[in-house]
Amino acid sequence: MRTLVSPLALRTPRGRIIYWTILMFTVVGFTGAFVFPFYWMVSGALKSPDELAQIPPSFFPKSVDFSVYKEAWDQLQLGVFLKNTAVYAGGAWLFTLAVDVSAAYALSKLRPVLGKLVLGAMLATLMIPPMVLLLPTYLVAKDLPILHLDLLNTPWAIWLPAAANGFFVFLLKRFFDSIPKELLEAAEIDGASPLRILWSIVLPVSRPIIGVVSILSVVTVWKDFVWPLLVLPETDKMSISVGIASLSAQMPQNVLIASLVIASLPTILVFFVFQRSIMAGLTAGSLKG
Amino acid sequence: MTVTEERVRRPQPGATDPRSPDDHGALRRAVGRNLTAYGFLCAALICFALFSWYPMIREIVLSFQQNNFVDPGEWVGFDNFRTVIADPAFRAAWLNTAAFSGLALVIGYAVPFVLAVVLNELKHAKAYLRFVVYLPVMLPPAVAVLLFKWFYDPGAGLFNQALDAAHLPPLSWLDSTSTALVSLVIVSTWMNLGTGTLIYLAALQSIPGDLYESAELDGAGLFKRVWHVTIPQTKLILLVMLLLQVVATMQVFIEPYLLTGGGPENATVTVAYLMYQYAFNFGDFGGGSALGLMLMIVLLVFSTIYLRVSREEAER
Numbered sequence: 001m002r003t004l005v006s007p008l009a010l011r012t013p014r015g016r017i018i019y020w021t022i023l024m025f026t027v028v029g030f031t032g033a034f035v036f037p038f039y040w041m042v043s044g045a046l047k048s049p050d051e052l053a054q055i056p057p058s059f060f061p062k063s064v065d066f067s068v069y070k071e072a073w074d075q076l077q078l079g080v081f082l083k084n085t086a087v088y089a090g091g092a093w094l095f096t097l098a099v100d101v102s103a104a105y106a107l108s109k110l111r112p113v114l115g116k117l118v119l120g121a122m123l124a125t126l127m128i129p130p131m132v133l134l135l136p137t138y139l140v141a142k143d144l145p146i147l148h149l150d151l152l153n154t155p156w157a158i159w160l161p162a163a164a165n166g167f168f169v170f171l172l173k174r175f176f177d178s179i180p181k182e183l184l185e186a187a188e189i190d191g192a193s194p195l196r197i198l199w200s201i202v203l204p205v206s207r208p209i210i211g212v213v214s215i216l217s218v219v220t221v222w223k224d225f226v227w228p229l230l231v232l233p234e235t236d237k238m239s240i241s242v243g244i245a246s247l248s249a250q251m252p253q254n255v256l257i258a259s260l261v262i263a264s265l266p267t268i269l270v271f272f273v274f275q276r277s278i279m280a281g282l283t284a285g286s287l288k289g
Numbered sequence: 290m291t292v293t294e295e296r297v298r299r300p301q302p303g304a305t306d307p308r309s310p311d312d313h314g315a316l317r318r319a320v321g322r323n324l325t326a327y328g329f330l331c332a333a334l335i336c337f338a339l340f341s342w343y344p345m346i347r348e349i350v351l352s353f354q355q356n357n358f359v360d361p362g363e364w365v366g367f368d369n370f371r372t373v374i375a376d377p378a379f380r381a382a383w384l385n386t387a388a389f390s391g392l393a394l395v396i397g398y399a400v401p402f403v404l405a406v407v408l409n410e411l412k413h414a415k416a417y418l419r420f421v422v423y424l425p426v427m428l429p430p431a432v433a434v435l436l437f438k439w440f441y442d443p444g445a446g447l448f449n450q451a452l453d454a455a456h457l458p459p460l461s462w463l464d465s466t467s468t469a470l471v472s473l474v475i476v477s478t479w480m481n482l483g484t485g486t487l488i489y490l491a492a493l494q495s496i497p498g499d500l501y502e503s504a505e506l507d508g509a510g511l512f513k514r515v516w517h518v519t520i521p522q523t524k525l526i527l528l529v530m531l532l533l534q535v536v537a538t539m540q541v542f543i544e545p546y547l548l549t550g551g552g553p554e555n556a557t558v559t560v561a562y563l564m565y566q567y568a569f570n571f572g573d574f575g576g577g578s579a580l581g582l583m584l585m586i587v588l589l590v591f592s593t594i595y596l597r598v599s600r601e602e603a604e605r
Binding site: 041161166248 | 322323325326327328329330332333334336337339340341342343344345347348351358406407408409410411413414417418419420421422423424425427428429430431432435436439440444445447450453454479483484487488491493496498499501502505511514515518519536537540542543547561564565568569574577578581582584585588589592593596
């Protein structure tokens, strides 16, 4: 497809020189800005504290000794933090899907009285970023209204708020709206219950949007910092981000850097595998209204 | 809604009369349908009520109360607001937050757009460049911030080493009042740049090619084409992203929390960070909520504009 620069201009010798120069600069620039910090992190972890303090720094570590990663794993109890984070993210994912899919299904296909009002109230939460409601939300988690349960230091403090996501309800409802009515009516005439219709008709055709919501919800919870910092203060309950941040001051530099490498691996791996869905989620996110 | 659907399926004159025997069934079905619908909705209603709707009300209540969470809260009018405003950190926090958002716009707003325009022209290494620019976004923010904390190290940190290699004097980055806030903006820009770039890239790809073609036939040079085709065609998404970025950067917390603790001399204290400090360092949830409420009102203004703009976008 034709873009800003015409294909003709690119075919001239001058056009070619400019194109390849810009390409080279872009590749070098991007590698320097976005890949080099990762190299510096991975190689920095392999350097001894003395080598890290050395001026000028060594580009390649003097000796490649991976034992620092093991040290980081043990000293910072990264295993515990990673397991906790997996439990928080996994549970939040299941909760989000169960809660938001059924809500979106009800709003899109069952269309109850006041459904529009409910949807509006859910979408209105998108106008107010969670950060400004941090304190009252924390107090709710600390002392649940009516039931008076203390959710602090329990996974529920992550799972329940994660499910209250207006954006996911919006994405799912918009997708469900596009499912042809005839498909559902046929099943209804056959006597299928709404749950049955949701499970065997709506869900199978909604796989793409469920994929997007799944990845967004897992990654959001995995990356979150402020909320787990507040509601999971016990060291053994911390998520990986909070755990590393709170123990960072007491660690030797190379051990801390090694733990940063380990902490960045899961999301980077997810990105490698689910690149397509993640980028699809991005453009879905750009048209929130 | 349900009643109309029933009517469509079995057209019957006078079906709206609630006393006609057949309509009792329709009514019962409508009630049943609503019950089922609210059955599906109840989990979401509980979650939203507890963690979104109630906190909005609670924030307002808290900011007008003095509370120790043992006795019922005592109404104190605007006392919390007065306390917070009298705090010397209050002015600093708002100025810093505004400066942070402003700097983030100056440094971080045009860059992704320019990158997207360039990426859209390149025919090689596309997948690599797209992957790489989004890589920092995938890092947990705490990890990215701690990584930069090490880069900012005044002694052996990467940045001062690079300055040294370029025969430039070293900077004290996070430790000086003049560079601390900029340092925060740099981290924040580095880790969020990829999102904007990829969103713009998607928008650029939807510009019809013949617009460029005819602009070129009219004799428009490269920059004229950017000005008269690219920017007008992506105007709304540019505006939407501008508002989103302002709302996002006004909430900045993790950077000052992990890098500077608000220092040096309140140079990096932000509204969200001050709110956190009030609640969790000074134990004053009233003052913290007052700050939260003020920030909420400011952000609501931007959110409202955003909503208007994105509606316009959706209607196109």
